Structures are given as structure tokens and as C-alpha cells.
Amino acid sequence: MIIEPSRDWNVFKQIFVDHWQGFKQCRPRYATPYYEGLVNKMLDCGNPDKMGYVEYRCLDCGQGHHLVSMSCKSSLCLRCAKVYVDDWVTQVSKMLHEGVIYRHIVLTVPDVLRPPFYQNTDVLLSPFMQCGVKCLDDFFSEVSGKALKGGYIVVVQTHGRNGHYNPHLHIIATSGGWDTQGAQWVHLGYLPYVMLHKKWQWYALEMCRDALPTDAMNRLVQTCYDTYPNGFVAHVQKGDVPSRYQSLARYLAKYVVSPPISLRRLDRYEGGYVTYHYRSHRSERVEWERVDVYTFIGRMIQHSFPKGFKRIRYYGVQATKTFAKIKGLVRQALAKVGAIVKGAIKIIAPKNYRERYRESSGGDPLICPHCHHEMGVWKIWHPKYGVVYDELEAIRKGRYAWAGRSAAG
Numbered sequence: 001m002i003i004e005p006s007r008d009w010n011v012f013k014q015i016f017v018d019h020w021q022g023f024k025q026c027r028p029r030y031a032t033p034y035y036e037g038l039v040n041k042m043l044d045c046g047n048p049d050k051m052g053y054v055e056y057r058c059l060d061c062g063q064g065h066h067l068v069s070m071s072c073k074s075s076l077c078l079r080c081a082k083v084y085v086d087d088w089v090t091q092v093s094k095m096l097h098e099g100v101i102y103r104h105i106v107l108t109v110p111d112v113l114r115p116p117f118y119q120n121t122d123v124l125l126s127p128f129m130q131c132g133v134k135c136l137d138d139f140f141s142e143v144s145g146k147a148l149k150g151g152y153i154v155v156v157q158t159h160g161r162n163g164h165y166n167p168h169l170h171i172i173a174t175s176g177g178w179d180t181q182g183a184q185w186v187h188l189g190y191l192p193y194v195m196l197h198k199k200w201q202w203y204a205l206e207m208c209r210d211a212l213p214t215d216a217m218n219r220l221v222q223t224c225y226d227t228y229p230n231g232f233v234a235h236v237q238k239g240d241v242p243s244r245y246q247s248l249a250r251y252l253a254k255y256v257v258s259p260p261i262s263l264r265r266l267d268r269y270e271g272g273y274v275t276y277h278y279r280s281h282r283s284e285r286v287e288w289e290r291v292d293v294y295t296f297i298g299r300m301i302q303h304s305f306p307k308g309f310k311r312i313r314y315y316g317v318q319a320t321k322t323f324a325k326i327k328g329l330v331r332q333a334l335a336k337v338g339a340i341v342k343g344a345i346k347i348i349a350p351k352n353y354r355e356r357y358r359e360s361s362g363g364d365p366l367i368c369p370h371c372h373h374e375m376g377v378w379k380i381w382h383p384k385y386g387v388v389y390d391e392l393e394a395i396r397k398g399r400y401a402w403a404g405r406s407a408a409g
């Protein structure tokens with residue numbers, strides 16, 4: 001069948017309904033209660049009887065009625081991807097400091113390391129994030145000749161644009177670091193890439209050797225040193241990085257929290273095959289890929305992280321209360337180099353359900369269509385806890401009795 005935009009979500013679910021059981025038999029690695037839960041949650045997403053709901057009613061005329069189903073927020077759920085991105089943007093915006101210059105640095109590993117990363121996610125991903133930070137602290141220190149501690153927001157991403165497994169780090173790093181000894185902020189205007197490549201290679205490979213001390217890994221590490229004498233790819237995004245910080249988090253979200261294959265990119269689901277497209281970095285063109293359903297499910301699910309795994313982490317001066325203390329000094333130092341960005345950072349307020357609805361439909365869901373008064377919460381039902389709020393019950397129990405008496409009296 002050819003997929004129409006409005007049917008994308010249903011088709012995505014249908015692929016899992018049709019093939020999840022078979023997929024698990026093929027790839028027993030995913031036959032666990034955790035993955036089972038992820039898939040079930042995703043399939044139930046948006047269904048009020050399964051996920052729970054908030055019911056609104058017009059308390060003025062009694063006619064207006066609106067039901068909001070709870071969303072699943074599962075990492076596998078493409079329907080929730082937008083909510084997830086909005087929450088992410090809010091969270092990261094709060095951590096960006098006005099007047100501070102940040103860089104977006106991407107640290108990658110070569111193809112040969114992808115299989116061991118895929119097979120040992122539990123063991124490798126956390127040390128991977130930490131070693132990116134150690135590498136940058138060391139790099140900044142060597143460049144400046146002082147022991148510097150930078151501030152970092154680290155996000156691990158495990159897929160490339162085509163949905164293939166490709167673990168890499170996106171790091172929002174301060175443009176220098178705090179020199180504890182000199183009690184000053186040291187700004188680095190220029191970064192020597194050649195040095196960063198070599199350093200990153202060393203940190204990444206030694207981390208692999210430490211975290212996974214097997215003969216196979218040892219051999220792989222040696223191969224990597226031999227094959228890549230110039231180091232691993234590490235680049236600082238330039239040019240299109242927005243200079244205004246209110247949009248920095250939004251810009252980053254595009255890179256780091258987008259799903260492996262987005263709903264709008266599914267073109268066809270037919271005869272056990274799925275066709276989707278993506279924009280390739282390499283060719284700068286839209287490319288199509290046709291894969292069997294098991295490969296498709298595999299590509300979607302291999303990017304859900306181990307249970308409890310934190311994808312975004314804050315390190316160095318960014319992570320601690322230190323930043324509040326040294327912020328003044330950081331700004332002074334940056335003002336001196338003349339590179340400070342003028343104007344305050346606008347923190348992007350979290351978008352709630354109502355704003356999102358308004359954005360997509362143009363209407364306000366909580367205004368009664370009959371009398372145009374604002375509706376109130378009538379009932380909240382949760383699949384595990386049952387009815388957690390009931391306005392009618394509250395009225396019966398006399399919640400408004402005192403107010404009523406006083407109005408009457």
C-alpha cells in the first residue's frame with residue numbers, strides 16, 4: 001500500500017502488529033519484558049481506555065466536552081516524538097547560560113567499532129559519554145597550557161540519517177574552560193582539529209579496551225590505531241549553528257532527538273517490505289531504501305536505550321552549582337575577547353498540551369464550543385490507579401458547600 005500522510009501512524013503501528021512476534025523469534029535479544037513493554041505502550045498510545053485520559057467538561061452550560069488521551073512517551077513511539085523533542089528543548093534551554101559561548105562538537109567512531117557497540121550497549125554507552133568529556137577537558141588544557149575544566153551537555157545518538165546503527169556523541173561545550181589555579185575563565189577562539197582527531201581516537205579506543213577487556217576488542221583497538229593514523233572524525237559544527245541561544249536548543253534537537261526514521265518518511269508498506277527515504281549527508285540528495293519488515297523493526301528498536309539510561313548528561317562546570325558562582329567571571333572574560341553574544345537568552349517555556357493543540361489545529365480545545373467559557377477538568381482516569389479525580393464526586397462531597405452557603409447568605 002502507498003502511505004498517505006494521515007495514515008502514517010496507523011501503518012507504523014500495523015507493521016508492529018503484523019510482525020513483532022515473528023521479529024522476536026528471529027532476534028531473541030529483543031524477546032524481553034522491557035522491549036515487550038515498549039512495543040505494547042506504543043501500540044496503546046492515544047487510546048484513552050488503555051492509556052488513561054483527562055476529561056474536560058463545561059461547568060457553565062454543561063454541554064462542552066473534550067477528552068485528552070495520555071501519551072506513552074516511549075522512545076519507540078513516533079507519535080510522541082514531538083512531545084519528546086519539546087520537553088528536551090525546554091530542559092536544555094534551562095541549562096544554557098546567557099552570554100556564554102558554546103560550540104557543538106560531534107565525536108564519532110569508525111564502522112568497525114559499530115558491531116561491538118551494538119552488542120555491548122550496556123557496557124559501553126556510559127563510559128563512551130564520559131570519555132568524550134575527558135577528551136575535551138584534556139584537549140582544552142593542552143591547547144591553552146593550563147588545566148581547564150569546561151562545561152558540557154552530552155547527548156548520545158545511535159543512528160545516522162538512514163537509520164543504520166552509528167553511535168556518536170553530540171557535545172555542547174563551552175568555548176574554553178575554568179582555570180582553577182588562576183581562578184579565571186580561559187576562552188579558546190581557535191581549536192586545532194588535527195590534535196582533536198588524534199586525542200579523540202586515543203580516548204575512545206582506550207575506553208573500549210578498559211570497558212570491554214576481551215582479546216577480540218584488543219585486536220580491534222590495534223586495528224583502529226593502524227587503520228586510522230590521523231585519528232577519528234571529530235568535528236565542530238560551523239556556519240549554520242544559530243548564534244541566538246533561544247534557537248540553539250531547537251536546532252540541536254533536530255540532530256539529537258529525532259527518531260531513526262520519521263513517520264513522514266515512510267513511503268510504502270507492502271508484501272513484507274517497507275520503503276522510506278532520507279536526506280543523505282554524503283550525496284546531499286534524497287535517497288530511498290527498501291528493507292524487509294524485520295530489518296525495519298530492527299532499525300527502529302535498536303535505538304531504544306537500556307532501561308533507565310540517561311541520554312543527556314551534564315558534566316564539568318555545566319553540571320554543578322559552580323556555574324552560578326563563576327558566571328560573572330566567565331562573562332567578563334568573554335566580554336574582553338569581544339565575542340559575547342548581545343541580548344538575553346530567551347528561555348523557551350515548556351509547551352503544554354493546549355499550546356501544541358492550538359499550534360496544530362488553530363483552535364483552543366478547552367473553550368466550550370456552545371457557550372465559549374473555559375471548560376474545567378471533570379475526570380482523570382489512569383489505567384493503574386483508576387479514577388484519580390472526579391469533579392462530580394467532589395461536588396457531592398460538599399467541596400463547594402461553604403462557597404454556596406456564603407453566596408446564599
Ligand SMILES: [Zn+2]
Nearest residue numbers: 045072077080
Ligand atoms: Zn506515544
Ligand SMILES: [Zn+2]
Nearest residue numbers: 058061368371
Ligand atoms: Zn459551555
